[in-house]
Amino acid sequence: MGKQSAGILLYRKTEGKLQVFLVHPGGPFFKNKDNGSWSVPKGEFLDDEDPLEAARREFEEETGQVITGEFIKLNPITQKGGKKVHAWAIAGDIDHLTIKSNYFEMEWPPRSGKQQSFAEVDRAEWFDIETAKVKINPAQAELIDELIEKL
Structure with a gap:
């Protein structure tokens, strides 16, 4: 199976x-990217994992916040690179200025032999729907459309 989040x-x-609450990916590749680069908090999971539990885990890893309540299942979408994204919507309110993300390590600069640590998410923000659709990964805009339909 291909990659899934x-x-x-x-x-x-x-x-x-x-x-809607969106996060901006950390690391050097997204540092100067804005429109089309934001995302729902998400992460990869294995075939034997429950996708909703993985979504809740990834939300906590990327924001430092635990999310509970009534989840609304959204239809999976497929991003440009082929990754399938399973998502749930839920009403809530967190302070986007106090998120605390996990870190990852990678060789940077490329071929330097040096490892650097970067936050998985470098910032988060609440956006109105019109702005969110400009900021979010284009494929994920379908999730916003479906949320509007379901509300």
């Missing part, structure tokens, strides 16, 4: 307007 689309209503 599980994630959570957190949403809230503020002053009657729907907002």
Whole structure:
């Protein structure tokens, strides 16, 4: 089976307007990228893992926040590179300024032999729907559309 991820689309209503919570990937490849680079908090999981449990784990790893409640299953989407993303939506409200992400190590600069540590997520933000659809990975915009339909 190809690569697969599980994630959570957190949403809230503020002053009657729907907002979604997105994260920006850390590391040198995304440092100067913005529109089309944001994502739902998500991560890869194995075939024998429960996708919703993986989504909850990845949300916690990328934000430092535990999320519980009534999850709404969304239809899986496939990103440009072929990765299948399983996602759930849930209402909630967390402070995007206090997220604490896990770190990963990679060789940087390339072919330098030096390992550097980077946050999986370097920032998070609440976006209104119009802005979120510009910021999010284009394939993941379908998740926002489905959330709107289900609400």
